[in-house]
Amino acid sequence: MNTWPAWLRSGRVLLGLGIVALVALIALFAPLLAPNDPNEQNLISTFLPPAWAKGGETVFPLGTDSLGRCVLSRLIYGARIAMTVALVASFGAMLIGAVLAHVAGYFGGWVDWLIGRTVDVWMSFPPVILSLILMVGLGTGLRNVILAIVLVDWTRFCRVLRAEVLVVTRRDYVAAARLIGFSHWRTVTREILPATMPLLITLLSLEMGIAVIVEAILSFVGMSVGATTPAWGQMIADARQYIYDSPWNLVFPILLIFITVLGFNVLGDGLRRTLDVRLTETKRA
Amino acid sequence: MSMLVARDLTVSATLDGERVPVINDLSFALQPGKVLGLVGESGAGKSMVGRTVAQLLPQNFAVTGGSLSFAGADLVTMDPEARRALLGREIAFIPQEPLSALNPVLTIGRQFDEHLARIGVASRDRRERMLAAFDAVHLQRGADLLARYPHQLSGGMCQRVLIAIAFASKPKLVIADEPTTALDVTIQARIVRLIAEMQERDDTAVMFITHDLRLAAQVCDDILVLYAGRASEYGPARKVFATPGHPYTRCLQLANPAMRARRALYALPERMPGLRAYRDIAGCAFAPRCPLVIEDCRRAPPPLVEVGAGHQAACIRAALAAGISAAAEAPGAEPAADATILEVSGLTKHFTSRSLCRRTHFTAVKDVGFVLRQNEFVGIVGESGSGKSTLARVIVGLETASEGRITIAAKPMDGSAEADAHRRRHVQMVFQDPQSALNPRRRVASIVTQPLEVAGQSWEARLARAGLLLREIGLPPEAATRFPAQLSGGQRQRVNIARALCAVPRILIADEIVSGLDVSVQAQLLNLLAALRRERGFSMLFISHDLSVVRYLCDRVLVMYRGGVVESGPTEQVFAAPAHEYTRTLLAAVPPDDPAEVWLSFRSHA
Numbered sequence: 089m090n091t092w093p094a095w096l097r098s099g100r101v102l103l104g105l106g107i108v109a110l111v112a113l114i115a116l117f118a119p120l121l122a123p124n125d126p127n128e129q130n131l132i133s134t135f136l137p138p139a140w141a142k143g144g145e146t147v148f149p150l151g152t153d154s155l156g157r158c159v160l161s162r163l164i165y166g167a168r169i170a171m172t173v174a175l176v177a178s179f180g181a182m183l184i185g186a187v188l189a190h191v192a193g194y195f196g197g198w199v200d201w202l203i204g205r206t207v208d209v210w211m212s213f214p215p216v217i218l219s220l221i222l223m224v225g226l227g228t229g230l231r232n233v234i235l236a237i238v239l240v241d242w243t244r245f246c247r248v249l250r251a252e253v254l255v256v257t258r259r260d261y262v263a264a265a266r267l268i269g270f271s272h273w274r275t276v277t278r279e280i281l282p283a284t285m286p287l288l289i290t291l292l293s294l295e296m297g298i299a300v301i302v303e304a305i306l307s308f309v310g311m312s313v314g315a316t317t318p319a320w321g322q323m324i325a326d327a328r329q330y331i332y333d334s335p336w337n338l339v340f341p342i343l344l345i346f347i348t349v350l351g352f353n354v355l356g357d358g359l360r361r362t363l364d365v366r367l368t369e370t371k372r373a
Numbered sequence: 374m375s376m377l378v379a380r381d382l383t384v385s386a387t388l389d390g391e392r393v394p395v396i397n398d399l400s401f402a403l404q405p406g407k408v409l410g411l412v413g414e415s416g417a418g419k420s421m422v423g424r425t426v427a428q429l430l431p432q433n434f435a436v437t438g439g440s441l442s443f444a445g446a447d448l449v450t451m452d453p454e455a456r457r458a459l460l461g462r463e464i465a466f467i468p469q470e471p472l473s474a475l476n477p478v479l480t481i482g483r484q485f486d487e488h489l490a491r492i493g494v495a496s497r498d499r500r501e502r503m504l505a506a507f508d509a510v511h512l513q514r515g516a517d518l519l520a521r522y523p524h525q526l527s528g529g530m531c532q533r534v535l536i537a538i539a540f541a542s543k544p545k546l547v548i549a550d551e552p553t554t555a556l557d558v559t560i561q562a563r564i565v566r567l568i569a570e571m572q573e574r575d576d577t578a579v580m581f582i583t584h585d586l587r588l589a590a591q592v593c594d595d596i597l598v599l600y601a602g603r604a605s606e607y608g609p610a611r612k613v614f615a616t617p618g619h620p621y622t623r624c625l626q627l628a629n630p631a632m633r634a635r636r637a638l639y640a641l642p643e644r645m646p647g648l649r650a651y652r653d654i655a656g657c658a659f660a661p662r663c664p665l666v667i668e669d670c671r672r673a674p675p676p677l678v679e680v681g682a683g684h685q686a687a688c689i690r691a692a693l694a695a696g697i698s699a700a701a702e703a704p705g706a707e708p709a710a711d712a713t714i715l716e717v718s719g720l721t722k723h724f725t726s727r728s729l730c731r732r733t734h735f736t737a738v739k740d741v742g743f744v745l746r747q748n749e750f751v752g753i754v755g756e757s758g759s760g761k762s763t764l765a766r767v768i769v770g771l772e773t774a775s776e777g778r779i780t781i782a783a784k785p786m787d788g789s790a791e792a793d794a795h796r797r798r799h800v801q802m803v804f805q806d807p808q809s810a811l812n813p814r815r816r817v818a819s820i821v822t823q824p825l826e827v828a829g830q831s832w833e834a835r836l837a838r839a840g841l842l843l844r845e846i847g848l849p850p851e852a853a854t855r856f857p858a859q860l861s862g863g864q865r866q867r868v869n870i871a872r873a874l875c876a877v878p879r880i881l882i883a884d885e886i887v888s889g890l891d892v893s894v895q896a897q898l899l900n901l902l903a904a905l906r907r908e909r910g911f912s913m914l915f916i917s918h919d920l921s922v923v924r925y926l927c928d929r930v931l932v933m934y935r936g937g938v939v940e941s942g943p944t945e946q947v948f949a950a951p952a953h954e955y956t957r958t959l960l961a962a963v964p965p966d967d968p969a970e971v972w973l974s975f976r977s978h979a
Binding site: 260261274279 | 769770771794797800801802804805806809810811812814823824826827872876
């Protein structure tokens with residue numbers, strides 16, 4: 089037990105990791121887990137309640153929607169979109185944000201100024217509007233959803249990380265590395281990046297939660313993947329019209345989004361607590 | 374009657390559920406109008422004594438035995454309310470870090486006013502009292518000062534404000550916890566004199582906590598030397614200094630470089646046991662480091678016995694203590710070969726700070742020129758802000774010079790890549806603060822062989838090299854796999870030096886590398902540098918605000934003042950016959966070797 093790294097021994101991290109892993113496994117094995125074809129319509133049995141409620145059928149464990157599609161199957165397939173977006177989009181945003189943050193914080197001067205002002209301008213757009221505009225321009229589709237999220241959210245990484253890079257760059261050991269003859273590249277990757285990595289990982293897990301929400305918003309307004317691919321936001325949008333006929337259809341996707349985002353946030357919080365050197369250092373002192 | 378009397382005072386800490394005595398059976402008495410010095414290295418428990426009196430003990434610490442009486446009343450058993458009422462009114466505290474002791478978001482006046490309100494001064498009298506207090510500590514324009522914030526004042530001014538606040542209530546006892554450690558020498562001298570002045574005016578008793586035995590010998594009437602939470606020696610300052618009754622006192626004396634004559638330093642080996650090790654100590658805690666140790670020392674803790682009139686020492690071989698002398702010979706001023714390795718001429722560095730509509734220029738280094746010869750150690754002294762560190766950073770290439778020339782081993786530094794590579798081969802820097810200079814995520818072996826990483830050498834080759842380097846700088850081989858956080862301050866500084874030496878530079882630039890270290894660790898490092906110089910032969914620019922250290926180590930000295938060199942020459946000559954007014958001020962600010970000498974017109978102890 090004690091040979092495990094500290095971050096794996098934290099209850100928060102384990103809980104968050106557990107939730108995220110569960111959703112990821114569901115997404116991965118969707119074809120095996122889903123009881124029905126998520127797009128198969130069954131117009132005779134629309135608005136069926138869950139199997140345990142009165143009038144429910146065991147074929148559709150969580151009931152059906154307005155077109156008689158299996159809600160459980162749609163949820164399971166929807167997890168694929170959510171997880172793909174969460175992982176790929178946040179990695180993309182992290183990559184752009186982290187590279188620019190390190191360049192800005194390490195070199196300073198006009199480079200820092202330029203990147204800083206770009207972030208300022210970028211962040212003055214309301215993020216949801218910006219991604220909507222992007223989606224209108226790019227057209228729907230999974231790849232474009234990811235692209236839109238990356239283009240909107242890299243600023244979050246850039247701004248927070250830049251401050252950290254600035255602090256680390258002022259340490260004497262960075263100056264010492266330069267005096268010894270380290271190139272800029274080696275100084276940043278060997279001396280600075282290891283110090284900013286904990287913050288980066290923490291931000292990444294929080295960003296994954298945000299990406300899930302943004303994707304849900306976009307698909308809610310029909311600006312995400314096409315109508316033929318099940319997505320959680322889409323399910324909410326559909327169910328919204330029949331909220332009095334079939335409240336269940338609204339509850340399940342919302343619950344799933346809630347649990348997934350909670351998982352990412354708990355994971356991020358746990359990582360922050362265990363990886364943040366400053367927090368652990370003060371505890372030791 | 375004594376103002377403060379401790380009898381067998383014992384303070385314990387609860388660490389991981391275990392109770393460990395931190396202060397053991399300490400007894401002392403402090404008379405009104407007298408100064409008691411608590412001396413010892415960090416970890417000796419001297420601050421803990423001060424904090425016990427001031428009731429500032431940390432959460433898990435408590436008095437577990439003995440008594441501590443203030444003006445006849447026992448502070449330990451006293452009702453907490455009554456005890457609190459004494460603080461600030463009868464007992465005042467001057468802290469070590471003046472800047473962090475003042476609230477940064479309140480004006481000086483507001484903070485002083487709050488204090489006066491607490492001690493019950495009527496609101497219409499307060500302003501007058503404040504101005505009078507500032508006047509007493511020689512702070513000019515007191516009315517302006519009231520509206521200022523702490524960050525707008527220098528460290529020395531903040532310390533004066535705190536002294537003014539401490540003495541405002543005319544306390545009977547003032548506890549000064551290393552009040553000058555964070556300040557420059559010239560300011561230290563003024564602050565110490567100020568405390569003495571205030572103390573004489575009000576006939577206050579002062580407990581003066583310091584690590585500087587020489588300063589204590591000047592300032593204090595009595596000295597209590599602490600080691601590992603126990604009194605090792607207690608007596609009149611002059612006697613303790615002239616005929617130390619405990620080997621520890623004598624070793625501290627010998628570890629401190631002398632100002633007048635150049636003599637060898639005695640570097641105490643190892644270090645003081647940590648708190649957790651206290652309970653495992655069977656005999657004398659100092660025995661493992663003591664040059665006089667015999668078998669009997671390890672049996673039982675030696676009692677405090679009389680070695681002279683009013684002079685006690687806890688040593689069974691007290692009579693021999695004063696006879697200890699340093700074995701290692703002083704680093705002879707090795708004749709530097711007449712080859713110039715570094716030449717600096719007309720070096721100037723401006724900084725520009727830009728605000729929205731205005732640019733302000735600030736000249737940190739002004740027209741500095743000097744020559745460093747092979748195998749020569751040159752000291753650079755001056756107060757903080759005199760441009761010493763900037764000069765160093767320009768020479769190693771961390772800053773670029775605004776004007777002037779630097780020539781390293783016959784090659785001018787013109788900013789070309791070739792010149793930079795040449796500079797890196799020849800010059801290395803040892804940074805001041807090892808905490809910041811060592812990457813906390815690298816192991817020691819990886820840190821000291823960083824230059825080999827650039828050359829792309831294998832890990833095995835680097836480990837082998839690390840082993841050699843560690844032996845050379847006196848660290849055990851198992852340190853190679855440790856992280857910097859697992860080392861002591863002195864060990865970290867050794868690692869810091871080892872990294873600079875790895876590339877076999879011909880010039881080493883050391884920026885305040887022994888400041889902030891205990892005197893025994895400082896002596897170890899100074900001896901190490903002297904030994905390395907004998908074995909390797911390199912030149913060094915040694916930047917320090919501590920004149921005695923420069924006196925010990927360096928062949929020549931440059932005195933810097935406001936960015937320029939005001940005096941330079943062979944160390945002996947500059948120290949014996951300073952030509953410039955500023956050099957004289959600096960030298961006068963250092964407490965003399967012999968406490969019998971008059972320093973800063975201090976009252977004599979006779």
